[in-house]
Amino acid sequence: MAIEVRIPTILRSYTGGEKAVDASGDTLAELVEDLESNHPGIKERLLEGEELRRFVNVYVNDEDVRFAGGLEAPVSDGDQVVILPAVAGG
Amino acid sequence: MVRPRVSLPADEQLRSSYLCPRRLGGVLSIDRATYDAIVAHARRDHPDEACGIVAGPEGSDRPERFVPMVNAAGSPTFYEFDSTELLELYKEMWDRDEEPVVIYHSHTATEAYPSRTDIGLANEPAAHYVLVSTREHGNSDGPVEFRSYRIVDGRVTEEEVRIVSSATSS
Numbered sequence: 582m583a584i585e586v587r588i589p590t591i592l593r594s595y596t597g598g599e600k601a602v603d604a605s606g607d608t609l610a611e612l613v614e615d616l617e618s619n620h621p622g623i624k625e626r627l628l629e630g631e632e633l634r635r636f637v638n639v640y641v642n643d644e645d646v647r648f649a650g651g652l653e654a655p656v657s658d659g660d661q662v663v664i665l666p667a668v669a670g671g
Numbered sequence: 672m673v674r675p676r677v678s679l680p681a682d683e684q685l686r687s688s689y690l691c692p693r694r695l696g697g698v699l700s701i702d703r704a705t706y707d708a709i710v711a712h713a714r715r716d717h718p719d720e721a722c723g724i725v726a727g728p729e730g731s732d733r734p735e736r737f738v739p740m741v742n743a744a745g746s747p748t749f750y751e752f753d754s755t756e757l758l759e760l761y762k763e764m765w766d767r768d769e770e771p772v773v774i775y776h777s778h779t780a781t782e783a784y785p786s787r788t789d790i791g792l793a794n795e796p797a798a799h800y801v802l803v804s805t806r807e808h809g810n811s812d813g814p815v816e817f818r819s820y821r822i823v824d825g826r827v828t829e830e831e832v833r834i835v836s837s838a839t840s841s
């Protein structure tokens with residue numbers, strides 16, 4: 582089962598420069614674990630403890646997962662996941 | 672004196688420092704119309720922070736397409752692109768093979784220098800981070816501070832801002 586995950590520039594050091602990688606899982610949490618097993622270190626950049634980091638946005642098929650169950654959001658074959666760091670500051 | 676880690680032949684060192692005195696800081700070249708649009712946006716949104724980007728062809732370092740964004744935080748001390756608009760913006764850039772060449776925002780009560788928050792949240796190492804301060808004149812005309820930085824791994828490097836008469840590409 583393959584789900585395409587779009588990787589932002591800042592995290593491409595974990596994917597050997599790849600802009601998109603395939604991953605699998607039934608939920609976003611499982612997908613993150615699968616990403617971590619192939620790209621060690623990336624999980625820490627996405628999660629803080631058991632939560633998505635406040636300034637990391639993750640979209641499943643264009644929907645911000647914050648409004649779709651967070652890490653429990655279901656994902657399946659053919660879905661497109663996009664990771665984008667927030668553009669924010671003070 | 673700080674010794675370079677990789678030492679170049681003496682004449683090479685001399686030449687590079689002579690030709691590129693600000694090589695480490697780099698330069699932001701931006702056309703007048705885009706510069707003015709950023710300043711106008713900052714004035715209009717004062718006392719809240721204004722924010723946006725200037726996109727350009729990937730790898731070109733040319734800020735060509737001005738894209739003002741809504742500050743979803745609507746705050747005088749914080750800015751954040753709305754998450755849905757952020758995705759739309761990036762998808763549009765991917766379709767056009769663009770990247771954010773400039774990411775700008777305003778400070779409305781402090782100087783045009785990256786705050787600790789700005790540094791912590793800077794996630795585009797290839798972008799020029801432009802800071803505009805409207806603290807002097809607010810919504811009115813008058814000079815504004817307009818400064819540009821690279822922010823990489825928490826390190827801030829100011830760079831020269833060079834205003835060019837117009838975009839060179841057609």
